[in-house]
Amino acid sequence: QVQLVESGGGLVQAGGSLRLSCAASGLTFSAYAMGWVRQAPGREREFVAAISRTGYSTYYGDCVKGRFTISRDNAKRTVYLQMISLKPEDTAVYYCAAGNVYISNRKTDFGSWGQGTQVTVSS
Numbered sequence: 001q002v003q004l005v006e007s008g009g010g011l012v013q014a015g016g017s018l019r020l021s022c023a024a025s026g027l028t029f030s031a032y033a034m035g036w037v038r039q040a041p042g043r044e045r046e047f048v049a050a051i052s053r054t055g056y057s058t059y060y061g062d063c064v065k066g067r068f069t070i071s072r073d074n075a076k077r078t079v080y081l082q083m084i085s086l087k088p089e090d091t092a093v094y095y096c097a098a099g100n101v102y103i104s105n106r107k108t109d110f111g112s113w114g115q116g117t118q119v120t121v122s123s
Helices: none
Strands: 003-007 010-013 018-025 033-039 046-051 058-060 068-073 078-083 092-099 117-122
Touching: 003 092, 018 033, 018 092, 018 117, 033 068, 033 078, 046 068, 046 078, 046 092, 058 068
Parallel strands: 010 117
Antiparallel strands: 003 018, 018 078, 033 046, 033 092, 046 058, 068 078, 092 117
């Protein structure tokens, strides 16, 4: 059974930073692309970032390019999302996702999801 557990969310002021982590179990971690997707109240889930199985390739949503960095440690079975220069519009629940593909920026390619961690950015 695949389990993805996010951590690191919280309340931060605009301009601040946070680092999210997602620990994976129940899957061959290095065989899966990993991604982050967020959902703000009343809005659809929005692609944030993805990283390939090997970590060599990354995708970012236009709204976070230059501010967020996705990385992974296959030995620790963990994926990270470093967020800097946070804005109030980054406020959302952030979900970690795993997909049995090399890499993708399509939410539908990610078949396993975590429970999410709340990120709130105050102005």
